[in-house]
Each structure stands twice: as C-alpha cells, then as structure tokens.
Amino acid sequence: MESTGRTENEQGEPLMKDTTKESSWSFRHIVILVTLCAVFVLVYGNTTLLASFFPTEAQDRGVSNSVVGIVFGSYSFTAFLFAPISGWLIPKFGARMVLIGGIMMCSVSLLLFSGCELLHSAASFAALSLVLRVLSATGAAASETSAMAIALEEFPNNLGTATGVMELFSGVGFAVGPAFGGFLYTAGGFKLPFIVFGSAMAAFVPVLFFAYSEKQEAECANQTEENNSSMLQALKIPGVLVIALCYITAGTILGFPDAILGPHLRDLMGLNASHIGLIFLISSLSYAFLSPVVGFIGDKTRWYRWMIVLGFVGVGGGFIVLGPAPFLSSILPTRKVWLVCVAMFLGGTFGGCLFISLMPELKITVRNYGMPDNASTNGIISGIFTSMINLGVTIGPILGAVLYQHTGFQWATMIEGFICIGQAFIMAAYVTIEKLVQRGKSGDHVKGEKSALLETTQVEEK
Secondary structure (H helix, E strand, O other): OOOOOOOEOOOOOEOOOOOOOOOOOOHHHHHHHHHHHHHHHHHHHHHHOOOOOHHHHHHHOOOOHHHHHHHHHHHHHHHHHHHHHHHHHHHHHOHHHHHHHHHHHHHHHHHHHHHHHHOOOHHHHHHHHHHHHHHHHHHHHHHHHHHHHHHHHHOOOOHHHHHHHHHHHHHHHHHHHHHHHHHHHHHHOOHHHHHHHHHHHHHHHHHHHHHOOHHHHHHHHHHHHHOOOOHHHHHOOHHHHHHHHHHHHHHHHHHHHHHHHHHHHHHHHOOOHHHHHHHHHHHHHHHHHHHHHHHHHHHHHOOHHHHHHHHHHHHHHHHHHHOOOHHHOOOOOOOOHHHHHHHHHHHHHHHHHHHHHHHHHHHHHHHHOOOOOOHHHHHHHHHHHHHHHHHHHHHHHHHHHHHHHHHOHHHHHHHHHHHHHHHHHHHHHHHHHHHHHHHHHHHHHHHHHHHHHHHHHHHHHO
C-alpha cells in the first residue's frame, strides 16, 4: 500500500493504533519491560563509566587531552556507524540473539579494559583504550538497537509509555555510571570498575535467554522471508527523512552543552566541579522523571507530531535563556546560577516531550507508508533511532566547541536554540503540507465517486 501520508478512515482520521496486537499490560509484558530497562541501565552505565577517572589515568601516563577526547568521541561515532548493521542483523538472527551478542561484546570489552592498567606506555595505553572503546560502542549499538526492536514488537499500542519508562532507566544508567565508576576506582583502583561492571553484564546474559521467546523469533524470521525492507527504502519516505533529521538535531541537544557549559560555569561564575555536576543533573532528572508521563500522554492522545514540535520549541527556548541570548541581555540577568538552572530544567522537561514522541511517530510513519509490520521493519526503525541520534551526539560537542571558540557562550547557545526552533518549523511545515495534500486527494476521491454515481444514474434513466 503506497500513500502520500497517514492512512485515514472514512472520517479522515489517521489510523494510528495497531488493533491486531495486544495492548494490555500482561505479566509477560511487564517482565520484558523490566528486562529492557535493565539493559538500558547497563548500556548507558557502560557509556559513562569511564568519565570520572579515565582522563586522569590517561594524563598520568602522558596521554594528551586531545587523544582522550578521541577515545571518548569514538563511542558515539562507532554507534552511529554500526546501528544500521545491527538493524540488518535483527531479522536474520532475531532481536534476542543480537541483544545477547551486544551485551556479551560490552562485557568482554570492559573485562579486557581492566588490563590497560598493565600498560605504562602512553601510545600503547591510548591505542588499546581506543580499540576497546570502539568494541564496547559496537556492542552497545547492537544492544540498544535490538532492545528498541523488541519494544516495537511487544508494545505496539503503548510504545510511548514503554519508551518513556526505558528512557527513565537510561537516565539512571547515564547518571549512575560516573558515580559508580568513581566509587569503585577509589576503592580498588583502575581495574575494579571494569571487572565489576563487565561481570554484571555477563551475569545478565542468562536472563535475556528467557525474556524473549524463541517462538516469537521464529515468527519474526518467517515474516522477514515473506517481505523484507531496507533502511534506504525507509529513508526515501519524506516523513521518515524528516524524523531522521529530528533525531540528528535531538542528538546535538544532548552533546552540545558538554563542551561549553562546564568551562562557562567555572570561569565566569566560579563554580566548582560538584556544583557543575549538580546543574547538569537538573536537566537529567527533569527529563528522566517526566519521560513516563509524557509517554503515557502521547499514547492516550496520539499527538506525537505536535509534541515533537512543542519539544523542539521548548528546548530551543531553554538554550536561548541559558546564554542568555544577546537580544535578551537587557531583560534577563547574566552570570546568574538560578537562570542557568531554569534553562536546564526547560531543556530536560521539553527534551522529554521531544525524545519520547519520536519513536512512536517513526513507527506510525513507516507503517502508514506501506512498510510491513515485521522484524525487518522494526530493525530498520530501531537502527534509524540509534544511528541518527548518535550522529547528532557526535556533532553536538564539536558544534558547541567551534561556536563557543568563535562567538562566545551567549551567541553559541542562541544559535543552537534557533537550530532547535528551526527544526520545529520544519516538522510543523511537513505536517501541514501533508494534511493539505491529503485533503486535496480526499476531495478528488469524493468528486470521482460523485461523477461515477451520476453517470450510473444517467445510464439507468436511459
């Protein structure tokens, strides 16, 4: 079925719900969701585990700051490259097996990372760290992509709620990772964080064998043989392309403050590292705890598109206030911690509105354009999610650092704010144009039916 937009019923209302699958929350669904939440805690904890101690260890061995930055930056870039491959592997081997393989790869890379303690040469320490970081990112991309594919399969009518809960626990993993790593590093040295976290991931593998049934994997494989799709096919759909661009822009939101907010708060406001960490925590906590609420509202109202628009506008406003933008300098005070806190709260709150709505909207779009509801399509959707958002996370710190260096903090945050608002206008324009095209085609269809009825009546009269 090909269409220029969303499938509609006779009243012109979009058919958004998949009524062919269960929408109730059975015990089995709860077990799967709990398992997926644990996966997100482990994957995002793995992402940030090194943050609190690795730079110091690397510098003690003579590794430069730029090389340390490359080691950290390689993670999101590798995830961007490998996520589409993970999506391609899912219909061939099953989401469960790709998930287990990804978790095992993360576990092995972490356990091997503990051996870097034995290397005293700066070059060998940096080289092995980079290789293992890339291996860890590959496993994380496979894990996250397959976890989202399982969510797409298991929660077709409650995807916003499920995604919101999973994002809550991804925020927990993201926040706990540095603290957990720092505590273990203080207690047992460089190798202990890697041994404990790597062992925990390995111990979780048996749970995954029972969380997703082999029968469902066989059904997914049969569906894939019948009707296969590709990411290129999906990206040719205008709506998917717009959402992919939304994911890239959303990824820049995550990475943009990392490179510039810390130095700004330290140099111009005199805050120490603990205070800066608490300010970053405002955004993370507001995002994490509001995500399930946003997901529930989205599932009930199905207003995902306009929630995306609202999210981008709100986050953009947060960046403009964060500076504050030069044109607001006469209205808002500069160098005030409370204003930074307000801006970070806005970013986290509206960020939840944005991020949680993207995945359900992406699934609705590909289904309404005729792509089959099978493992192949779910792999493509989750691959687009993981790949595009990690591309944005790669771009964000670079964009922030370049703008900060050449324009200063106020201009840099204002430009990122207008990028977000611009993305909101792109999404709103697409939705409006699609609606106008649908109305035009609906009107033509009605005219055609009236003409056919009139011709039939005339023939009968003759």
